[in-house]
Amino acid sequence: MIFKFFFLVAYFAFSAEASILSPPYPQTSTDQSNVLRYLNGGPFVENTGFGLPLDPPYGCKIEQVQLFMRHGERYPTKSAGKTFETLYQKLKNDTVTSYSGPLAFVKDLEYFVNDPENYEMESTKGVYSGLLEAYRLGAFFRERYESLLDSSSVVPIFAASQQRVVDTARSFGKGLFLDQYNSSCSIQIINEVGKMNGANTLTPITNCLSYNTSLYQHTFGENIYQAEAERLNALSPGFNITPDDIFTMGAYCGYELNVKGKSDMCQALSMDAFQALQYQDDLQKFYQFGPGHNMSAVSGGLLANASAQLLQEDRKVVFSFMHDNDLLTYFTALGLPTDTELSTEEIEFHRSFKTSEFIPQGARLIIEKLNCSDSENVRFIVNDKVYPLPGCSSGPGFTCPLEETIELLTPEHEYAEACGLPDDRPHELTFYWDWEPTFTDN
Template sequence: MVKYEEDKNDEGLVSKATSYRKFRPELLFTGIVILILVAFSCKVTIQERQKSFLDSAKLTFIPADIQHLWGILSPYHVQNTYEDPPPECSVNQVNILHRHGARLPELADQKAMMASVKKYQKAKGYCAEELQFLNGFSYDLGSESLVQLGAEQSWSSGVDAYSRYSNLVDKNHLPFIRVSLSDRVVMSARNWSAGFHECSRQYRPKISVYIDEGPHSNNTLFNSNCPNAHAGDKQVDQWVDIYANPIAHRLNSAAIDLPENLTAKDVFYLMMMCPFESVYHREYSPFCGMFNITEFKGFEYAIDLEQYYTTGYGQDQGLGRVQGVGYVNELLARLTNRTVKDGTQTNHTLDDNKHTFPLDKKMYVDFSHDHLMTAVYSAIGLFNTSRLDPTEINQGRSWRSSEIMPFSTRMSVERLDCSARTPGRFYNSWSENVNMKERNGDYVRILVNDVVQRLEFCGGDKEGLCELAKFVDSQGYARSNGNGDFDRCGYEPSGDISLSALSASLSSSIPNLGL
């Protein structure tokens, strides 16, 4: 099991990362101001609160056209403000699938980044002004851990959730929270809960279920149950060789007496320094200045390819999207108030128990990782407009990871009760209801980072609403356990963990963070 070490800042947010640079009080003051602004905005209208949040959450020291080209390393941002449901409809259940907040690089990326930086620093000097910082640069990033910005992102998301869905919450209907068991995911969930509590002033939802991430543990919130699936490295390397070789030539030419030339892959990791340094230190990293917008577009596309060919539509034999089937079947169970029917990676000990998988809640929040969410998108049928070519940027793609999978991404699946004769802003007792659509019954609407998805695959209308029955019918891939794709995964579960063992393990492994 995972043991946790956490640092709390003065706002009570939990992150594990600790800076090795000199303490900068102005950054702490800025963080406090942002959190106060977001908390205060709970008292104003939802529209005003959203504007306040969006304004305060921007990393204004980084040009938007740069930070929105960092793929899955982009800070959370939305492309649209939340659209209220049609006046004849009301949300009666919401399922939120949430990525953890901003983190430090994973261990393999950290090692590669350090190696590429040290390789380029062996030059005796540099001809270009934007490279002079390398003479005194010292690498100080850790790995894996949640950073302060990531803690704030999750906290603000909790504020946002209560502001939007407070009508679904009372003392008997608190959000039901599950997490995949890694430190940054658990901390993100607890910070979300802290934000939810701060906004509500009374409700403090707790994490109800922790699901282990071991290679033989059934987990619908982590992509560890398909060992035969391969990463999208082949396609990424193919594209990196195309877009980054000219950059490597430029940088090698600008270095004086460089013992060993940079490769295209070195360039990719040097570009990765830009988002990680900027997000961690909350200042514009000098690595960003080494590259232009066109080059960052190539970087973004490389990350898009990695997601698409690892757990997205591009994975061979369907072994990517099938990793999202278990979660989709859990989602269908909640939407229809029926027991889970799944033959893939669900943990039936948990899902068959009303305490660990209740069906009477109005708000469900599951915290996970980017690759699992990519698999869920693909299993549902989202963002499937055109295939990604590893030799040329697909300019018209909807699969842009900076938009659909930045840090702290959230997919919200709303279940709505619609009645065509419900009075609303387009209906009164003196006139015919001519402007209101003839909706009656249960509907589904999906938002990804507040952008309403059109759901063409189930007959969704221009407002994104799809009849619940038609949505369920459209999920034949999940309901058939991936049409045999999961059988090719080569997964051998060790058996569902018992509830008593789960409880005992968690009591010794998860500290009370006090949120």
């Protein structure tokens, strides 16, 4: 009898039909151990979202799509690169007789930027290539929004003027139009150098004369970085890792992933260190370009107001490429980060504001206008996940009714007045309407 009992247990445990060991819905949760969620400058990672499907709600048809996107994965800036090179030289020059522990990889480590000309440019190789990510997104748009594309007319793609942004826009356009790229797509470069463009810009932070980005002066994580440095020095004798090195190592990890697709530096750091690194970056962004800055929503309101105007038109597609900080002000204007302040003393684990959720490399905000039988509604997709607007989700599939969306997108303060723009600079954003087809920059 006992034998029969154990036989039945074994049968059901290993029977493919019973699926006891392979439940249809996984009972594990590993997403938050993904290192991409804790990196400063690392590769794109999807928003965690709310489980809502990307397919349009039942009875709804997409009438218009707007895309606001950060440039894709890139090499570090020249200044960051100098810091990484200094760390690299220090690690290679430390007196180590026997490479062991978390830093054993340093013995064979090679610096990941092999050409100084690549600094600040999009990455072109590896699984996290910035240009490849943009191309694939363009291909996704071609499939998803094919009915909105008119092959007989020229489609503008608007891009801030820094080369990495323009390159991302071009790669997206090539993925979208394939062999018709040169005839169907016109890259519209919006100058971001200086402040003469005033409100007619994709980089409203730069052009806002009253926007002070030096308000945040706090530091965070010294004790955690100190403990991490002591851990590494104990486990890998011969190195002299300092708390400052920990911050640099975290950033090194992210950019090496962008360029090479892998990084042993990521494996060396503990999750405690990554939590502190992420929170330090979140604090800086929150108080410089997020809800913690009094001018952030004003800056993002410029682009939000343009979206509101476009939603009221018959235009089918609108594509815009920019930088992370300007995109973050747009998210702030929408009210998507719901925190009003963040502690500078300890990590607030229950915060909604995380830079990896809103502005990783290649971050994108997709706005879809939907015709739902007897109503028009709008939904927002943040980094590939449907993201209902706080306080406005009464439409089908938790969308926001068009009229309410337009009201929410209309800024409380006029950008030109709040930013103190002089009379000789544009006080309105007009490039979405007064552009002219050009193919010289394709």
